[in-house]
Amino acid sequence: MLNWEDLRHGTAAQRAAYAVLKELGIMDTLGPYHPVLAGTFPLDLNVPGSDLDIICEVHDIQAFRRVLTDTYGHLPGFEVRSATRNGLPTVVCNFTWRGVPVEVFGQPVPTRDSSAFRHMAVEARLLALAGTDAAAEIRRLKAGGLKTEPAFAQYFALPGDPYETLLTLADRPAEELERVVRRARxxxxxxxxxxxxxxAEASLVYEDPYTLAFLNLCQANPGHVLVIPKRHVERVCDLDDDLTARLGRTVARVSRAIREALGVSDLNVFQNNGEPAGQEIFHVHFHLLPRRPGDGLFRVYPERLPPHQSRAVLDALADRIRAQM
Ligand SMILES: [Zn+2]
Structure with missing residues (x-):
């Protein structure tokens, strides 16, 4: 339900959200700013602590801040701040009412064109195609600590940055969303x-909402661990910055744990992309392989190092790659 007034016919949590909006009178107070409700309540994906996200079209920042301060400035946790987001002047205001956190977000953008509303709209379309199991699983992922868009990206195995990928999908026809749902299944x-x-069964050594580490079935040396993103991403080049950073942290943490537990500080970290590179399971995974002197395993150059390449060739290659960064 993408119209906030439909919440009064919804679940208990949606009806409670509707009651909060009515008691505050906020959709009327902010009426000149064309408010829409975005976020998790319209999708029935709210978890404890979810806020009511109200998006407004704001061209006069100071006037908007005055309205918010005059009307809601006395409420618990009231805070209003100006910032620049995506190059646009932005107002973000937070407060709580009857224990429910409220966030008002204003930018000089028609509210139905805002990222928050478009995210919600495409998420509603995906849920309608994927069914109630999808909603239950996404709610479980959110309860486990994921934000809404990363939870959708994880459930639907979306590549790249979850926020950007969902915005791209928001403009796509139903057939493409159906393909996304089928592929995820x-x-x-x-x-x-x-x-x-x-x-599924695995010998886990670490888990957080985004990453997982478990023992490889084949233990060429004891303590061979695989670190994966929970989201299905095929290759390292499909990872977004956030997930990459989280994976890097898990790799370092598990490496330390292996060192402490097994008394082995020598370790290969390797990761294969594509069949010629030796990838067998097309879900990004980092191998953490403890090494012992003379174990005869894994060498990048099995015979001997090739000679150093000339600086001119190195610089030319570096130029080509740097141009794509
Ligand atoms: Zn996978």
């Missing part, structure tokens, strides 16, 4: 690492 059924992320 196929991946969940076929990918052994997705199944471990969903709770």
């Amino acid at each position: 196929q991946i969940r059924a076929a990918c052994p690492f997705c199944q471990i992320a969903m709770g």
Whole structure:
């Protein structure tokens, strides 16, 4: 339900959200700013602590701040701040009413064109195609600590930055969203690492909302661990910055734990992309392979190092890659 007034016919949480909006009179007070309700309540994906996200079209920042301060400045936790987001002047205001956090977000953008509203709209379309199991699983992911858009990206195995990818999908026709839903079903059924992320048997050594580490089935040396993103991403080049950073942190933490637990500080970290590179399971995974002197495993150059390349060749290659950064 993308119209806030429909919440009065919804679940208990949606009806409670509707009551808060009515008691505050906020959709009337902010009427000149064309408010829409975005976020999780319209999708029935709210978890404890979810806020009511009200998006406004604001061209006069100072006047908008005055309205908010005059009307809601006395409420608990009231805070209003100006910032620049995506190059646009932005107002963000927070307060609580009867224990429910409220966030008002204003930018000089028609509210139905705002990222928050478009995210919600495409999420509603995906849920309508994917069914109630999808909503239940996304609610579970959110309860486990994921924000809404990363939770959708994880459930639907979306590549890249979750916020950007969902905005791209928001402009796509139904057939493309159907393809996304079908592909996600196929991946969940076929990918052994997705199944471990969903709770299949594995010898876990670490888990957080985004990443997982478990013992490789084949222990060429004891303590060979795989670190994966819980989201199905095929190759390292499909990872967004946030997930990459989280994976890097898990790799370093697990490396330390292996060192302490097994008394082995020598370790390879390697990660294969594509069949010629030796990738067997097409879900990004980092191998953490403890090494012992003379164990005869894994060498990048099995025979001997090739000679150093000339500086001119190195610089030319570096130029080509740097141009794509
Ligand atoms: Zn997978």
